[in-house]
Amino acid sequence: MVPDPRTVLEGLCAERGDDFASLSRMLGRNSAYIQQFVRRGVPRRLKEEERRKLARYFGISEALLGGPAEAEAPTAGLVSVVRTPVHASAGPGAIPDDETGKPYFAFESRWLKGLTSSPSDKLSIIRVEGDSMAPTLNSGDDILVDLGDCGDRLRDGIYVLRVDDALVVKRIAINPIRRRVTVQSDNPAYPDWPDCEIRSINCVGRVIWAGRKLV
Structure with missing residues (x-):
């Protein structure tokens, strides 16, 4: 179904x-x-x-704004990535209520x-909430999460983790000898979670890119 x-x-x-x-x-x-277009339907297109x-x-297809299918031709060579309408908290934890991706970003394939x-x-x-990962990630930043880079591939880096029913974004540091994990916040005002077992880390995906709005 074509979205409105x-x-x-x-x-x-x-x-x-x-x-x-x-x-x-x-x-x-x-x-x-x-406002008239969105709320009153004027103009119709x-x-x-x-x-x-x-x-x-x-950064979307013209077809999502009412353009014809052939309007997508200039996006050849681009890979679309869905935006998941949940937030990964860099703070207390954001609760996902709908994980069905709709609007998307397009990235050059190479x-x-x-x-x-x-x-x-x-x-x-996914969008970041909170400031516990500042200045690396700020509230409102969009992050590209690799859902396939997790599990046995867990290594030092920034990840989206699931804690109970919430998503959080944190830095992971692994002790190579003891194979224990420290879950860190880049903002020193927030405490770390030291000496965690690797199997206790419920990893959603690795953060591989971030974009933000300049103010």
């Missing part, structure tokens, strides 16, 4: 903290243009150039292969 462009646009604005007025001005329209600008801004050999269905974009 208005729902897609409203969801992207909410996720990224953008407002309708600024997007309207980016398109050279009056400040109420996008975005113009081709408007779709193109918004798709490039959000660049992505330089990061990981995992297929795209083993990758997910």
